[in-house]
Amino acid sequence: MSRHRVPFVLGAVVLCCLTALVAGVGVYLSEVQAAARDKMHQDVAERSRLAADVAGRALASSEANIRPLAEHAFAGPAAEVSGTLDEERAGMAAWAVVLRADGSLVAADPPAMTARASTLAASASFALAVTADRFTLGDVTVDPAGTSVNFFQPFQGSDGVRVLVMPVPVEQIAGALSGSLDVTASHAYVVDGQGNVIVSAGQEAVGQPMPPSPLTRAVSHTPKGIVGGDFYVSNPVPRSSWRVIIATPEAKLLAPLEATERAAWQLFAAFAAAILFLMIIGVVTMISLFRLAHARAHDALTGLPSRALFIDRTEAIIGEQRRQPTGPMAALFIDLDGFKPINDTYGHAVGDALLKAVARRLLESMRPGDYVSRFGGDEFLILCKGLRAESDAHAVAERIRQYVAEPFDIAGQQLHVGTSIGIALVDEHADDAKALIHNADLAMYQAKRNGKGRIEQFTSDMAGV
Secondary structure: OOOOOHHHHHHHHHHHHHHHHHHHHHHHHHHHHHHHHHHHHHHHHHHHHHHHHHHHHHHHHHHHHHHHHHHHHHOOOHHHHHHHHHHHHOOOOOOEEEEEOOOOEEEEEOHHHHHHHHHHHOOHHHHHHHHHOOOEEEEEEEEOOEEEEEEEEEEEEOOEEEEEEEEEEHHHHHHHHHHHHHHOOOEEEEEOOOOEEEEEOOOOOOOOEOOOOHHHHHHOOOOEEEEOOEEEEEEEOOOEOOEEEEEEEHHHHHHHHHHHHHHHHHHHHHHHHHHHHHHHHHHHHHHHHHHHHHHHHEOOOOOOEOHHHHHHHHHHHHHHHHHOOOOOOEEEEEEEEOHHHHHHHHOHHHHHHHHHHHHHHHHHHOOOOOEEEEEEOOEEEEEEOOOOOOHHHHHHHHHHHHHHHOOEEEOOEEEOOEEEEEEEEOEOOEOOHHHHHHHHHHHHHHHHHOOOOOEEEOOHHHHOO
């Protein structure tokens, strides 16, 4: 890599690093804030799970009382159960039914409940009670006796597993479960499998379906999400088909984070603005340095590489040639014949325009890979690499001589200049850039002495060796 490019490459790397730094800080800040929001949502979900567990434990405590009672009073033969069912349920419930595990009826009181026995046996709550062998509550039931919830208590009877089914008023269940919602600190419900309200922290009517709303529809499809600006979580209540639903406004939930997030983004904006300011300064500085370096390394009039840049480039190419030879390499030293009279006659403006026109023709006449420079005044240098033979340098020089000899139309004037060209090869007489240029310069002066408009190749005699 050229030493002239190193500062710009380093500057580009620094700018890329600063850009990556700003982007990285922004991504990190976004991830931290997203994690904080997730934590708030997780807290609500944990409160919902805790509320469901509290409700489940409240139901489980009922089993400790009801199972012993059922086994004591209703475990005997069916005839005995029918006799005791009326006595035991008195003061407890409007009706009672005892079923076998296969759903067949053991006893019903009052007898009119016999017709409902098959319906009770077909319910999901009955199946859950038999399968899990635990106290289970069903969905809300509305009948002439009132709004109630049926409980299913499995126990061991004389002919196998039996299930005691009795209704419990919804108000009684609501009173037992209301404490489970105290842990939520949010608007919450306990609903049965059909969406009927068992207990509510709001104003919803107990025993009635939840009012149709986006939340009601969303809960039926997914247990957690955001709908209508509310974040909600639904968790199943153990020992039932019920669910605890918590819904809280997303804005209210995340309000404690908003001030912190605003402050964080304000700091980030200030940080990004400072980095952007530094980047702008860096870009402006790089552009200025580039222009300055380009001006120092290139001729101000023609835009061609300067003598120093030509020497630097030639040294690099000679080094590459030593490591991996690609054929003969030569330098062509070109001096314009007849330029001074034109400059003196028509003035410096015309002379400068002519030099720029000559530079363009030299660029047009070069082979791909050749390198042209303005050495100074009306002198130019061309580096030809990858020649097939040493004689090819003469062919290139001849093409240049003929190309430049064509007339130039400058400021309405037809101007003619010639060229004297000296050729020097990279060999034992010139193994570095300065020696190569010196030898080409000597050959050019030899062409001048021999009558101008000529091409001469350096020989040791020209250096007096």
